[in-house]
Amino acid sequence: MKTKLILLLFTMLLVLPALGQAQNAKAKRPNPMAPINDVPGLPRVLLIGDSISIGYTLPTRALLKGKVNLHRIPTNGGPTIKGLEQIDAWLGKKKWDVIHFNWGLHDLKYMGPKGENLFPKEKGGKLQVPIGEYEKNLDRLVARLKKTRARLVWRNTTPVPPGSKGRHVGDSIKYNAAAARVMIRHGIPTHDLFTMS
DSSP: OHHHHHHHHHHHHHHHHHHHHHHHHHHHSOOTTSOOOOOTTSOEEEEEOSHHHHHHHHHHHHHTTTTOEEEEOSSOOOSHHHHHHHHHHHHOSSOOSEEEEOOOTTTSSEEOTTOOTTOOGGGTOEESSOHHHHHHHHHHHHHHHHTTTOEEEEEOOOOOOTTOTTOOTTHHHHHHHHHHHHHHHHTOOEEOHHHHO
């Protein structure tokens, strides 16, 4: 019994510091949505997008350190309807040199009759933003972004993986086709993350 107690204490002494270090590392991890201070003389770049863009903000910022001031909106960009409501606040008053933007995965998700998030289509879910409305919303958003005179880069929507709750495989292809029409009309290049995914 005494040996088991000693082994348990020894194990705890080994494990607890590691857990503490993991917690400290987690606590110290930078927030991709936190504002950054500009380095004078470097171009200002703004990322607008959903959780996919939140995921690549910090690695992209590290990759471009010393070359650009990489900012992002302080939230998940959600669907185009949120973009239309928030775009002026996200753009702020300062000049942008490049704006890299995306909407789509939140537009093509199905919502329940009481606003439930990611509700199955088979149980009566409705698209949050139908494709025709999505295309019109994107057109309005691009028109607003063009007023900044920044160089614009569209990032298309990533594939919907099989088994996704409230989204259907193939829908991102349809929404990307609608977005491509808008970008072609406005002469905006596409960063093809769909093919890369």
